Amino acid sequence: MLDQIARVAAQRFGETPALVAVDGWALSYRDIDRLSDEAAVGLARLGLGTGDVLALTMPSLPEYVVAYVAAAKLGAVTAGVNDRLAPAERASVLDVAGPRLVLATAEQAPARPPSGATVVEVVPGQGPESVLSGIRAAGEAPPSLPADPDRPVTIVFTSGTTGTPKGAVFAGRQLAAVSLADGGEGWGGGGRTLAGTSFAHVGFMTKLPGTLRAGGTTFLIRRWRAAEALELTERHRLTTAGGIPTQVALMLQVPGFDGYDLTSVRAVIFGGGPATPALVREARARFGAPTVARYTCTEAGIGLGTGPDDPPEDAELTVGRPRTGVELTVRDADQRPLPAGEVGEVCLRSPAVMCGYYRDPAATEAVFTADGSLRTGDVGWVDEAGRLRLAGRSKEMYVRGGENVFPVEVEGVLAEHPAVAEIAVVPRPDDVMGEIGVAVVVPRPGAPPDLEELRRFGALRLAAFKLPEALELVESLPRTAMEKIDRRALAQAAARAHRT
Numbered sequence: 001m002l003d004q005i006a007r008v009a010a011q012r013f014g015e016t017p018a019l020v021a022v023d024g025w026a027l028s029y030r031d032i033d034r035l036s037d038e039a040a041v042g043l044a045r046l047g048l049g050t051g052d053v054l055a056l057t058m059p060s061l062p063e064y065v066v067a068y069v070a071a072a073k074l075g076a077v078t079a080g081v082n083d084r085l086a087p088a089e090r091a092s093v094l095d096v097a098g099p100r101l102v103l104a105t106a107e108q109a110p111a112r113p114p115s116g117a118t119v120v121e122v123v124p125g126q127g128p129e130s131v132l133s134g135i136r137a138a139g140e141a142p143p144s145l146p147a148d149p150d151r152p153v154t155i156v157f158t159s160g161t162t163g164t165p166k167g168a169v170f171a172g173r174q175l176a177a178v179s180l181a182d183g184g185e186g187w188g189g190g191g192r193t194l195a196g197t198s199f200a201h202v203g204f205m206t207k208l209p210g211t212l213r214a215g216g217t218t219f220l221i222r223r224w225r226a227a228e229a230l231e232l233t234e235r236h237r238l239t240t241a242g243g244i245p246t247q248v249a250l251m252l253q254v255p256g257f258d259g260y261d262l263t264s265v266r267a268v269i270f271g272g273g274p275a276t277p278a279l280v281r282e283a284r285a286r287f288g289a290p291t292v293a294r295y296t297c298t299e300a301g302i303g304l305g306t307g308p309d310d311p312p313e314d315a316e317l318t319v320g321r322p323r324t325g326v327e328l329t330v331r332d333a334d335q336r337p338l339p340a341g342e343v344g345e346v347c348l349r350s351p352a353v354m355c356g357y358y359r360d361p362a363a364t365e366a367v368f369t370a371d372g373s374l375r376t377g378d379v380g381w382v383d384e385a386g387r388l389r390l391a392g393r394s395k396e397m398y399v400r401g402g403e404n405v406f407p408v409e410v411e412g413v414l415a416e417h418p419a420v421a422e423i424a425v426v427p428r429p430d431d432v433m434g435e436i437g438v439a440v441v442v443p444r445p446g447a448p449p450d451l452e453e454l455r456r457f458g459a460l461r462l463a464a465f466k467l468p469e470a471l472e473l474v475e476s477l478p479r480t481a482m483e484k485i486d487r488r489a490l491a492q493a494a495a496r497a498h499r500t
Helices: 002-013 028-043 062-072 088-098 172-183 208-214 227-237 246-253 277-287 312-317 359-367 407-414 449-457 486-497
Strands: 015-019 026-028 054-059 079-081 099-105 117-123 150-161 166-169 190-193 217-219 240-243 267-270 291-295 327-331 344-349 374-382 388-393 396-400 401-403 420-428 434-442 470-473
Touching: 002 028, 002 062, 002 172, 002 208, 015 028, 026 028, 026 470, 028 062, 054 062, 054 088, 062 079, 062 208, 079 117, 088 166, 150 291, 166 172, 172 208, 190 227, 190 240, 190 327, 227 246, 240 246, 240 486, 246 267, 246 277, 246 396, 267 277, 277 291, 277 312, 327 374, 374 396, 396 420, 396 434, 407 420, 407 434, 407 449, 420 486, 434 449, 470 486
Parallel strands: 015 217, 054 079, 054 099, 079 150, 099 117, 190 217, 240 267, 267 291, 434 470
Antiparallel strands: 015 026, 150 166, 327 344, 344 374, 374 388, 396 401, 420 434
16 A cells, blocks of 8 residues: 555655755655665565565654655565664564564664564665665666555554553555545645654554655654754744644743744644643644644554644644544443543544554453454543543553653663662653653662662663653652552642642
8 A cells, every 4th residue: 555655646746855854855756666666676685575574773764764665565564663762672672573674773773683683774865866775776676566455564663551562563454544534535735744753653654655645745853852843844834833742832932932933834733642721722822823633542543633623622622523434432441332421441443443463462352342442541531512531541651742651661670779669650740741750769778869860770771751850759658458559649749749
C-alpha cells in the first residue's frame, strides 16, 4: 500500500517539495519514489527481504522516510526506534524487533548488534543524491509487489506497564484506514507543516501514506524547540501549528510570541495527551486560529477528534467524537458497555486498529475485549453530545510532555541507588508538561540523595523524560490494607504540596 502510494504521489506531485531538511535542501515527491526504488535494491542486496524487519535508529531525517518507503517496496517491515530513548532502552526495542538489518546514525548505533542483524551506518545527506548513497543502486528499481492489504508494513513500539517494549504491528489495511479517516480518498490539499515529534511515533509511521496523498510539504527540525518552531512557522508560512500540549504551552511562553507573524496558521492541533481548557483557550486566542483535539493510542491507529468548525468547548472540555470508521465504547470492569454519562474504560474498534503485538500473543489477547475492541487503558465517559471526556488513566502510567512514563520502570532503576531504601514515583500536575514525576524516597541511614544525584544516576539507563523532576524525603511510604504502596495518597499529597 505504501509502495503504491509513493509511486502515484510521484506522478501527481512531481517536483513539489515533500520534505525540507534542516539545512534547507528539499526532497521532492519524485525524489522519494526514485531514491526509495534505488535504496530497495540496495537493501535487498544487504539481505533484506519480504517479512524481514528493518530497524531505523536515527533522528527524523530524510533518510528515515526514504528507507521506510524502500522497505515497503520489498515487503519488509519497518521498526522505528525513538531517538530520545537511552541506549539501554533502544537495545531493548531492538531485541524485541529482531531485525535483519539496522540502519543507524553514528550516535544512535547500538553498542552491540542485535542477534542475527547487520548494522549499517547512515551519514545524513547534504542533498537528494547523498541520501543513503552508500546503499542505493543507482538507476535500479525492485520488482513490483502484488497487492496484499494484510502484509505487515510497520511495527510501532510502545511500552507496557512495566516499561517492557511492545511493538504494535500495522499492515497495509490499517494504513489505508488511517489515510481514509484523515483525508478521504482524494489527492492533494496538503499544507505546510513542521515535523515536531520523532518519526518513530505512531503519528508518522501510520500516517505517511495519507501525508503523501495530501501532497504537502513537511519541514524537519533537529530537536524541537519552541522559539525555533515559531521562527519556522513565520519564515515558511506553515499552515498548522501545535503538537503535544506541552509544545503548545512552551510556544506560548516564548518571549515576544505576539510579535511573530503567525497569520498563515489555519489550525492549532493538540494530540498526544490531554490539554487543559485554559491552554486551549489561550492557544486559540493568541494564534488567532481554531483549535483541534486528537485522541488515540499507539495500538488504535486512529481514534476521536474535534473539527475546526466545532464549538470551542469541544476541544476545551473533550477529545471529541469518533472519527470515520471508529466505534467507541466505555466499559465496566467486566467489559460490558456502559451508557452515556457513566465512567469506565475507553475502548475503540476500527479497521485501523493494530493487527496485534509483535511476537506477543499473550499481550495481544489481553489488550482486546472478547468482541474485538481495543482496551486503551484510559478512563472516561461519553457526554450528552456524544463527546468523550477523559477522567484519567488506568493503572499508574502518566504522560509527561506527550511521552508515556511508567513509574515501576523508573523505580526499578532508582531503587538501585545506594542511598535509597524505598521509592515510589507518582505524577504531579504541571502547567507546561501536563504531568511530571515526583520521587518519594525513604532514605537509608546517612546522607540522603538529592534530586540531581538521582537524576544523574537514572540518566545512565532512562530517557530524560522519564526522570523525576521533584523529590520528597519521607520516613515511610503509606500502604493500603493489602500492604501495597498507596500511590493515590502519594499523588494527592504531591499535588497538595505543589499548590501550597
